[in-house]
Amino acid sequence: MAKIIGIIVVIASVLGGYVLSHGKIMALFQPYEVLIIGGAALGAFLQANPGYMFMHVFKKSLKMFGTRFTHAYYLEVLGLVYEILNKSRREGMMAIEGDIEDAASSPIFAKYPGVLK
Numbered sequence: 001m002a003k004i005i006g007i008i009v010v011i012a013s014v015l016g017g018y019v020l021s022h023g024k025i026m027a028l029f030q031p032y033e034v035l036i037i038g039g040a041a042l043g044a045f046l047q048a049n050p051g052y053m054f055m056h057v058f059k060k061s062l063k064m065f066g067t068r069f070t071h072a073y074y075l076e077v078l079g080l081v082y083e084i085l086n087k088s089r090r091e092g093m094m095a096i097e098g099d100i101e102d103a104a105s106s107p108i109f110a111k112y113p114g115v116l117k
Helices: 004-018 031-048 049-064 073-093 095-103
Strands: none
Touching: 031 049, 073 095
């Protein structure tokens, strides 16, 4: 939340200072420039990659706007953190080194397969 507020303050300060110094705000907004740069980037991407790669990137890009983190996932992460911290408390920090270094073969991480995805 603090990052979002910080970004808003920076943008408001820059734009506010620009307008107060008698700058024209529309000089900063160039929709045709975005069209030229975006179109050139998309065209270069389409030309450089096969069609299946474009579809793969398109599908993955749509997943960016969703979330894979559910309530069950958070509970799984909390359970994993609890077990790791409990083991380090009982056996020392060096005891969890093997679990952290090779999580795929760790018995602790094996209980929480959703975290290893």
